[in-house]
Amino acid sequence: MSTVTDDATSEPSAALVNQHPKKGRGSFVHRLYTGEAGFDFIGRRRIFYVISLLLVVGSIALIGFKGMNFGIDFAGGNTFEVPAAASDQNQATAVVQKGLDKANASLGAGAEPAQIASTQVVGSGSGTSILVKTSVVQPATATAIADDLASTFRPEIEKRLTAAGTPITDQAVRAQVSSQAIDATWGGDVSRKAVWALVVFLVAVSVFLRFRYRSQLVIGALTALLHDLVVTAGLYALVGFEVTPATVIGMLTILGFSLYDTVVVFDKVDENTRPLLAGSRMTYSEAANLAVNQTLMRSVNTSVISLLPVAALLFVGAGILGVGTLKDLALVLLVGMAAGAYSSIFLAAPIAADLTERRPEYVELTRKVAARRARGATRKAGKPSRKSGARAKSRADAAESATPSADVLDEPDGAAGPGDAVAQEPEQGRARRAGGTPRPGAKPQRDRKKR
Template sequence: MKVHFSLIKRSKWFFLLSGLITVTGLVVFLISGFNLGTDFVSGSRIQLQINQTVNNAEVRDLFNKAGITIEQQAITSAGTGAREAAIVRLTTRLTPAQQNKILSLEKQMYPKSSSASFSVVDPIVAKQTSRQAIWAILLASAFIIAYIAIRFEYRFAIAGVVAVLHDAFIVLATFSLLRLQVDLPFVAAVLTIVGYSINDTIVIFDRIRENMKATPPNSREELQELVDKSLWQTMSRSINTVVAVLVAAVMLYFFGGTALHNFTFALIVGLVSGAYSSIFIASPLWVAWRSRQFRTAAPVKTS
């Protein structure tokens, strides 16, 4: 593909944009923190298989009769029509007596319902889950560094992981800003984004490596031109791939039920961020690092 304009020479603007996003995200974290689900904090998750359309007001009334006050945001739905269920998340642990009361009220208010299911998480389990989620992301990043360092070089590896962490950070900042719930499906979405982003980045890195073998650059300017050429050669592939996956994610968001909203929304944000970072962050960062050898290399003596 023809090089329409230099992306590498404009990299400072891309770095500035990402820097602003990072600072904004940090401010959001400090002010708001995360809206953690019951997977990461002690609490209860109740699924009422009512087998009819969920009415949030009726569900709240059921819990009020059981002596439990819940908010509108605590109720989501799953399934459709005759198989629809109401999912309620609480920050408190339900006692056996409260669970029995909910089961009794469910049968009275929803004759077609199946028995409700309860998932109660205590503080110790929540802490272990949080620790395991962090380790999962860290280990994934470590294996990515090792793989790219072996297949390419360590500078490619570091640049690729910075881009991946950039994507994960944007998703985290978005969820913190919008007060969306962070739970285990969210962690699964982040790991999916990590895999997609690094795959897209490796495709670009592979093209850069091929072009370097064909015409090794002898100056910083030649290196920039080579990477610009590589980026434009893979641009259509990157855009087409992300558009195809985005269409599937958007369809899943609108037609997959509210229980999948947070998961698919995280995917949508991460896919867009992943496409951006692969093109505008990872490769320019590698160029900035790799081009130092041309400034520090000793001049070649001629006779």
């Protein structure tokens, strides 16, 4: 006795493997990628333009009115470094401030008094020292401050000299205190080199993007880069952190991060929009918006993973551990990376879409898409399409030809007319079919002999 196996019941998983997920189901990331869920970044681009414009204008206002806190590397000044523990930072600051007060007391009217720019801990363990930066002071004042620091921290200096096996003398103790004067021209050289590096970077990026993408995407990417620079500088002016060479390095670093995030988005935009002109199903803005949503989670994940170590560097290293040399670099990286993630999603792609849709071929594409959707909406409202109308008309003609006319039905009995054949045809046809005669138009059947 044979048994019949039902494939649908024996292998239920095979049918589920080939099923496409229903609309509205699946993970949020999947629905973002397929366009079933998402945010209309391109459609609401004017809102983001206003937000970005406010950020840029506010940043420029902060830079212009409040100014940047340039360190002595740019403005010129003096540095004093003394071997001491991290807990002695306040004491070292007090010694330097006392020396500056003496020098300021002898200044004439209208002269700008010298002041402390920053104090920070350098090094760790037995090599810890206190670094104090001041504005420009006279050489005699700098020598007097260095002598006071050597005298105040002499026990700690002698302890370290003994550990190193160095004979203890007044000259050896004094040599452990470093005093340097930095000219403002050095900061000017650094600034010029930084500007040249920025110009070369922007030119190289423009050439690369132009070979890879359309010119409209290049404009969007460069606008996002400039936005990130201005916003980062504005927040730096708001916080009042000292601008150092580390800050300049951080500025150039965030440009690379912002460009990377923008290229990730633009790759998907280019992939989605390349075949658009061959059809009329989607506008450029819709395809670009789909691309932004498809790369949204990747951009968010990349930004979060990148910001976590930078935030730890700023809040733990500079805030908790007191390593002041890290805060300049950490702050500019934190702000710049966050601004880069924002601009690549909310600014670069909308600007590129806005400029591209002004081209004649994409204006025509938008018109075709609107016309196609208008036809579809009309059909849904009840108007038959051309094919369905033709089929309905043919069915009506066939029904009309098969129905006897009123003249034939009103003829007297015995009168012959064409309607007789029409009226009798159905019963004759049924009789023939009942007798084994095939109906008209049917395929011939072969006579099969019974074995």
